[in-house]
Amino acid sequence: MTEPLLQLSGVHTHIGPYHILHGVDFAVPAGELTMLLGRNGAGKTTTLRTIMGLWQASSGNIRFDGSDITTRSTPDIARAGIAYVPESMGIFTDLTVRENIVLAARSGPVDKSRLDWLLGLFPALKRFWNLPAGNLSGGQKQMLAIARAISEPRRLLLIDEPTKGLAPVMVRSMIEAFKSLKASGETILLVEQNFYAASALGDNVVVMDDGRIVHSGAMSDLVADKDMQQRLLGLSLDAHQ
Ligand SMILES: Nc1ncnc2c1ncn2[C@@H]1O[C@H](COP(=O)(O)OP(=O)(O)OP(=O)(O)O)[C@@H](O)[C@H]1O
Numbered sequence: 179m180t181e182p183l184l185q186l187s188g189v190h191t192h193i194g195p196y197h198i199l200h201g202v203d204f205a206v207p208a209g210e211l212t213m214l215l216g217r218n219g220a221g222k223t224t225t226l227r228t229i230m231g232l233w234q235a236s237s238g239n240i241r242f243d244g245s246d247i248t249t250r251s252t253p254d255i256a257r258a259g260i261a262y263v264p265e266s267m268g269i270f271t272d273l274t275v276r277e278n279i280v281l282a283a284r285s286g287p288v289d290k291s292r293l294d295w296l297l298g299l300f301p302a303l304k305r306f307w308n309l310p311a312g313n314l315s316g317g318q319k320q321m322l323a324i325a326r327a328i329s330e331p332r333r334l335l336l337i338d339e340p341t342k343g344l345a346p347v348m349v350r351s352m353i354e355a356f357k358s359l360k361a362s363g364e365t366i367l368l369v370e371q372n373f374y375a376a377s378a379l380g381d382n383v384v385v386m387d388d389g390r391i392v393h394s395g396a397m398s399d400l401v402a403d404k405d406m407q408q409r410l411l412g413l414s415l416d417a418h419q
Contacts, residue, residue, distance in 0.1 A: 182205035182206055183208040184241070185206075185241045186205075186239075188237065189225075191236060193224070200389040201238065202221070202386070204384045204391055204394050206382075207382065209363050209365055210365065210382060211360050211365075211366045211368060212380070212381065212384060214370075216411070217387065217412065218371075220389070223264075223369065226367070229247075229255075229367075230260065230262045231251055231255045242255075243259065258333070261327035262336045263320075263327045263337045263340070269322050271311050274307070274308050275303050275311055279296070279322075282329040282330075283329045284330065292330075299321075299358050300325055302321060316343055317344045317349075317352060321355065333365065340370075360379070376397070377401045382396060382397060387410070
């Protein structure tokens with residue numbers, strides 16, 4: 179069997195005196211979209227930050243693309259090809275959409291075909307191209323943050339709750355954009371609270387609770403099993419709409 183693109187094995191993370199991750203184990207296979215689900219405070223953001231080296235794992239091992247990245251610095255991890263879009267997005271609201279994207283590309287101008295691809299994924303950005311990003315809606319800002327992260331080719335995208343607080347119509351646009359990203363062969367680890375979005379997009383699912391992985395498998399199996407959803411996520415039937 180080929181090695182997954184990303185593998186966490188027995189990862190523990192402490193934040194100051196607090197022991198947050200307790201031996202996290204999961205894999206992200208190349209070319210697939212893996213959903214990371216769990217209740218508030220389960221440890222999802224801490225997991226993404228630990229992969230990025232923003233928190234240092236206190237023990238355990240993180241392998242990316244055949245190399246051990248556990249103790250590497252964040253810039254080194256980013257250079258290895260991992261992009262991170264935090265919940266807070268990190269866009270420049272005073273700069274135009276164009277300037278935000280230009281600034282995100284570290285190795286030179288974004289080439290024309292990549293720009294066309296990005297604007298095809300997120301057509302709303304084209305309309306605001308020369309306007310300050312502060313004019314964008316919450317969902318459009320999320321789209322700009324993702325466009326910035328992939329302004330250059332990356333091996334793995336870590337994205338924290340891109341649908342948070344969005345109206346249903348915007349959630350649907352985001353789902354369409356992620357479907358196109360998947361079709362382009364991107365490897366994505368996506369944190370979600372919205373089970374509708376998660377079930378529409380996930381190939382695989384990893385569920386966390388209290389800093390531990392409590393389930394991993396195919397997303398379709400979790401979608402088909404209402405009891406498991408209730409047990410792992412506390413979802414009731416009306417949470418599916
Ligand atoms: N800087 C910090 N200092 C202390 N504790 C923290 C810090 N950041 C996170 N925690 C704690 O770590 C635990 C996991 O938080 P984390 O943000 O990873 O959860 P999450 O699953 O992403 O939650 P949410 O869905 O609410 O964003 C929580 O108990 C949280 O209070």
